[in-house]
Amino acid sequence: MGKQRDTELINILLNDKENELLEFKSNNTNPKVIGKLCSVLSNSARILNKDYAYILWGISDDGCIIGTDFNPNNKSITKFKLSQALSPSIHCDFRLVTHQDDNIVILEIPATTITPIEFNGTAYVRIGSATPKLSGHLDKMQILMKNLQTYTWEHEVAKQFLTADEVLNYLAYKVYFKLISQASPQSIDEILQYLERDNIVEKDIGNKWNILNLGALLLANDLNDFGVSIARKGVRFIAYNGDNKAEVVSHRKDGLKGYAIALEGLVTYINNLLPNSETIGEVYRQTNAPFPKIAIREIIANALIHQDMTITGAGPQVELFNNRLEVTNPGESLNPIERIIDLPPKSRNEGLAGLMRRMRLCEEQGSGVDKVIFSVEEAQLPAPIFRTHGNSTQVILYAYRSFADLTIEERTRACYQHAVIKYISGMKLKNSSLCTRFGIKKGNESQVSKVIKNALSKGLIKIADTESPRSGYHPFWA
Structure with missing residues (x-):
């Protein structure tokens, strides 16, 4: 599948001349030239709001295929050395393709997402055919910084070049239609149109489709299908037989499904683990759990929505102790902690928040924290703690104490x-x-x-x- 996509991609790129997103080379493999071009093209891609830019080896300046002897596995130009020279590091993917009996090497360079990409301490940009320092072109710098502010992780590609059937196999699309209260269309084309409108999928080259991060995170049948970076965003649950992490782990559950599928199941799973007490009223017996179900649901939903997706290797975590429930998500709170109850929520992930609201997986208005406090007060539980520490935000619910x-x-x-x-x-x-x-x-x-x-x-x-x-x-x- 990868080779087929690369062949089609080369055909599309060869229809263009060299430009701000495309560079042709024959056999020039000077590491400094490659490193500088990575800075140039990554910055230029974000200026133009494109996901990728490309270097093709084996192509003449006028766009003709001539083949190349370039070996991307050459030790002097390893991806490791390239990543060391680029700051912040970006994943540059070299791929060797045989095209019309000639060898062509593609270097796919992602657009920067955080800050201008520097090579050996300097950021570069494309101006015509020149590659000057970015600092000398304030107009380009301003556009770049503006586009970085509006960059959304949700719209990045999680899995690419898929047939329509493959898309529907990877995603729980029936859950999507159920949660938005919409009858599932009969035709695959209509289903994909709905998913495309909600930025769950997008069209790729060659009549194929890409699943975007938003779609994978919400609707994945298995997050592991989308690589480590997505899989680690699954909700991790751990229960301890005591009041601290030194105690024996009694239950562990690593989230393998998308949030739209997993949220209710996780809340129910936690509630089923909680010990219940019974109070006898004048007429009825009443069962009481240590924590209100609505409070558990809302703080987990908030952790999913407000996490910082750009922090790699980390995802939401729920820890249950005998005397408390702790929910932690990557990223500091965007609102001051002391105003987290009353201020309108600020979300890093507007697409995720908006779609989860439409699916009624979180509050339509407000942050849901007010519901947490209302339910805690009604049960006369200790006040929750909201805190930011390190590069994460944590909410702690406490079991009853007088x-x-x-x-x-x-x-x-x-x-x-x-x-x-x-x-x-x-x-x-x-x-x-x-x-x-x-x-x-x-x-x-x-x-x-x-x-x-x-x-x-x-x-x-x-x-x-x-x-x-x-x-x-x-x-x-x-």
Whole structure:
């Protein structure tokens, strides 16, 4: 399949003259020339918003096939040495193709996605047939930086040059139609049109198709079909027989399916592992889980949506301990942690977020964090922790502990979160509402008065109306 695609790709490229995305060579294999051209073409591809640029060996300047003796496995021009000279490193793929009995070498160079590509400390660009320093052409630099800001990982190719049948074998397209509440079309062409409109697939050369990262991540029947970088974005779940990672692992589950298939199954799997307690009311027995199901679902969905896809080798992780549930995703929160409940969410992955909302896999509006807090308060659980550490974001849900067992820090955090929830509901934090939140009975109101006083002293809440100090409290930023 690879050779067939390369042959068709060569035929298409030979219809063009040398340009900002294409360079012809005969046998020039000078490593410095190749390295500089990698910088030139990668930067130029992003300026033009194209995914790849190419160098072809075995082609004359006027576009005729002449063949080449270039051996891309030559030790003086190894991919390893090339990646060392390029910063940031990019994956440059040399491929030897026999075309009309002549050897042609293709070097496929991906467009830069993070910052201008430098060769030995200098970034270059194509201007006509010249390859000057990028720093000398501010107009090109401005376009490049603007395009880098709008680059989306979701639109990169996960698997290419597939027949229509192969696309449908790799993707759970029936799940897609079910979740968007749309009857699945009868014809393959119509199915692909739907998938193309949602940036799940795109057309490739030769009447073939590519599956994009968004499609693979959401709808893969098996993430391993799409290589290591996609497979590692699967949700990893670990349960421990205790309160820390030194304890024995009781359950482990590595996500092998796309998020649209896996999310509900993972939430159900976790809930089935949780011990349940029973409370007996006046009429009915009520079963209580350590963590609200909606809270588990929302924090996992948020981790999927807001992760930084450009961090390689890492994906969302869910860890269950006896006393807490931790959900971690790669990438720092784009909103300040103290405003994560009330501010509209900022997503690095708008395509993923938008499609998951249409599929009703996450909140239509807002971040879903408010639902987490509402459900936690209703169950009178300790306040969750939201934190950024290293290059990741973590949310921790805690199992029930009585007010007496909570630390001063935990009580203060719950007070602040309660103030936020009240504020976004158009109300104020009051002694009585905080008593209800903590499950404190009448006559013990002085206990929450101390909590409020501490939150005030730390600047987390403020008096809502200075002319009526007893009217209630708002979060500090209101």
